[in-house]
Amino acid sequence: MMVIGLVIVLSMVLMTLxxxxxxxxxxxxxxxxxxxxxxxxxxDFPLGTNLLGQDMLSRVxxxxxxxxxxxxxxxxxxxxxxxxxxxxxxxxxxxxxxxFNIVMDSFYAFPGLVLAIAVAAMMGRGVxxxxxxxxxxxxxxxxxxxxxxxxxxxxxxxxEAARATGAxxxxxxxRYILPNVVPSIVVVATVNFADAILTAAGLTFVGLGVGIDVxxxxxxxxxxxxxxxxxxxxxxxFPGFMIALLALGFTLIGEGLSELxxxxxxx
Amino acid sequence: xGLRSYIVARILLMIPMIFLLLSxxxxxxxxxxxxxxxxxxxxxxxxxxxxxxxxxLGMDKPLYVQYFEYLAGLLxxxxxxxxxxxxxxxxxxIFSAFPATLELALFSMVIAVGIGILLGVGASRSYNSIQDYxxxxxxxxxxxxxxxxxxMILLLIFSVNLHWFPAGGRTKPLMEPGxxxxxxxxxxxxxxxxxxxxxxxxxxxxxVCFIALKRKHVKFWPRGLMFxxxxxxxxxxxxxxxxxxxxxxxxxxxxxxxxxxxxxxxGNIVKLxxxxxxxxxxxxxxxxMLSGVFIRLTRSNMLExxxxxxxxxxxxxxxxxxAVVYGYALRNAFLPILTMMGLQFAMLLGGAxxxxxxxxxxGLGRYLVDRINFxxxxxxxxxxxxxGILVAIVNLVVDILYAYLDPRIRF
Numbered sequence: 296m297m298v299i300g301l302v303i304v305l306s307m308v309l310m311t312l313x314x315x316x317x318x319x320x321x322x323x324x325x326x327x328x329x330x331x332x333x334x335x336x337x338x339d340f341p342l343g344t345n346l347l348g349q350d351m352l353s354r355v356x357x358x359x360x361x362x363x364x365x366x367x368x369x370x371x372x373x374x375x376x377x378x379x380x381x382x383x384x385x386x387x388x389x390x391x392x393x394x395f396n397i398v399m400d401s402f403y404a405f406p407g408l409v410l411a412i413a414v415a416a417m418m419g420r421g422v423x424x425x426x427x428x429x430x431x432x433x434x435x436x437x438x439x440x441x442x443x444x445x446x447x448x449x450x451x452x453x454x455e456a457a458r459a460t461g462a463x464x465x466x467x468x469x470r471y472i473l474p475n476v477v478p479s480i481v482v483v484a485t486v487n488f489a490d491a492i493l494t495a496a497g498l499t500f501v502g503l504g505v506g507i508d509v510x511x512x513x514x515x516x517x518x519x520x521x522x523x524x525x526x527x528x529x530x531x532x533f534p535g536f537m538i539a540l541l542a543l544g545f546t547l548i549g550e551g552l553s554e555l556x557x558x559x560x561x562x
Numbered sequence: 563x564g565l566r567s568y569i570v571a572r573i574l575l576m577i578p579m580i581f582l583l584l585s586x587x588x589x590x591x592x593x594x595x596x597x598x599x600x601x602x603x604x605x606x607x608x609x610x611x612x613x614x615x616x617x618x619l620g621m622d623k624p625l626y627v628q629y630f631e632y633l634a635g636l637l638x639x640x641x642x643x644x645x646x647x648x649x650x651x652x653x654x655x656i657f658s659a660f661p662a663t664l665e666l667a668l669f670s671m672v673i674a675v676g677i678g679i680l681l682g683v684g685a686s687r688s689y690n691s692i693q694d695y696x697x698x699x700x701x702x703x704x705x706x707x708x709x710x711x712x713x714m715i716l717l718l719i720f721s722v723n724l725h726w727f728p729a730g731g732r733t734k735p736l737m738e739p740g741x742x743x744x745x746x747x748x749x750x751x752x753x754x755x756x757x758x759x760x761x762x763x764x765x766x767x768x769x770v771c772f773i774a775l776k777r778k779h780v781k782f783w784p785r786g787l788m789f790x791x792x793x794x795x796x797x798x799x800x801x802x803x804x805x806x807x808x809x810x811x812x813x814x815x816x817x818x819x820x821x822x823x824x825x826x827x828x829g830n831i832v833k834l835x836x837x838x839x840x841x842x843x844x845x846x847x848x849x850x851m852l853s854g855v856f857i858r859l860t861r862s863n864m865l866e867x868x869x870x871x872x873x874x875x876x877x878x879x880x881x882x883x884x885a886v887v888y889g890y891a892l893r894n895a896f897l898p899i900l901t902m903m904g905l906q907f908a909m910l911l912g913g914a915x916x917x918x919x920x921x922x923x924x925g926l927g928r929y930l931v932d933r934i935n936f937x938x939x940x941x942x943x944x945x946x947x948x949x950g951i952l953v954a955i956v957n958l959v960v961d962i963l964y965a966y967l968d969p970r971i972r973f
Binding site: 408412416417501526531550 | 601919950
């Protein structure tokens, strides 16, 4: 499972990195194919063209970079925000922990996409803004997993021993607790990659995407919705398939990792 | 802790939660950098026009005043005015869009749980077989497909190419069911006669009360008598008054806003078929998206349950395999499925936004997306608040239901 996922994700990354060299046309150039557009796949345009006369193959080859950037950045933001808050709050315990817990719980009450929509609507377009609005949705899950881990590890004999030898709170937290929390965060992060990609695609679909001047699978899919009644299947099929494949790859890696790290779950 | 005190505690815990939820939305839309009014005009309007809109929406007041007005408005069920010309009441627009989303959500939840149980049970009955493997792959793959992509594919196949189902909307024009309408006339004898004629209703209430008291083992004297007399007279009086109210109005109208149910009320099969045809693809899309989770959950729970002793015992008594699986094991695996239905409700609403946009389904999600395209921030705020509150309420109901079904949870 994990190997398949890794193969999928790595080949997608490779495709995005090398794609620009293979792309036959400029993905944002309009009317590279003579009208009528959209035209079905042909020898010149193997994946057809869209309404603007852009070559779909070039757009598919370029389009992954937005998705990958957004997903990577949002997971990074989640790490930067969620992990320190989780560590500090749960290590401090008491009132601070309770307050953070309640606040994170109420973030959890929103449907993820709705919260992302609210933030993205206020922040405007752009890869970083999109990543931030997705990060807002998933920070609570990082907080939760870190918190539950810290609460267990805090009581284990070896941390107690560290404290007994006079280690400071910071040392205990960073050198004794954090390394043992990392594996579970990694699992959450890989699963979140898939969710982040799907949320990013959803945000683009409701009109809060990166913009029209960047090739993006999500945007192509959104445009394809208007072309459906004419039966232009090629405009949606290829970008949609790529998004699904990328999300599937990350899901498989996440599942494989969690099985690897928690062998008991398999039974 | 008894069930009742658990319910009370759970409801009390909701209050700070909802309060925080509302504050988060306010924080995002009003406090975070970016002024809704200038964003609305994309900085293309004059300062005066923006100031006017700000004044009209009460956004020229200090933030803390706006915050309290926002909370006070919500307590009255008022979400303010939309930024669109005409300044419609957001609460009313949301209220009229809500039944469509409810209908979609209900049917897709039924489809998701149906597919989940069917495939999950099927997979668990033959562990590690090809059948099991296929179902597991299906569950993983269906989760990774963006729901609107799935919707578009179904649309392309079944609507554009095969013409089996319509491409979008809720029903054909002029086919909206009106619900149940009963025409009533006042009885000739006036209210007094009507009141006397209502006597059997009071008796019915008395009988119901008697049965309830008997089951609770309440002694007849004096509490039982008191309760039954109260039920008798109150039931009689309230019924007579309510019925009289409708008789005076001359018409009784019952409509749920769910087209499938309303057309059943109306007794119009053509409208029912039409509504179901429009509902089918959207709810199948959303149901398929959610089914992945239920498939996995059912499968793993059934695998565990089928290994337990009572299942072996049932088999040993010679029960048919179907009866063992569905009658014994599934019942015990059902509690986690119920919890999952609550947990997945948030995901369902998120998916509903995308599905409604794909199928032009005129619900809350479509409304939200529509308002995003108009940069109508007050309406976006209203819709987001409603989504949050809906999820909170559903979670509350599921928690209570769970506590009712599983007494261990209360301790």
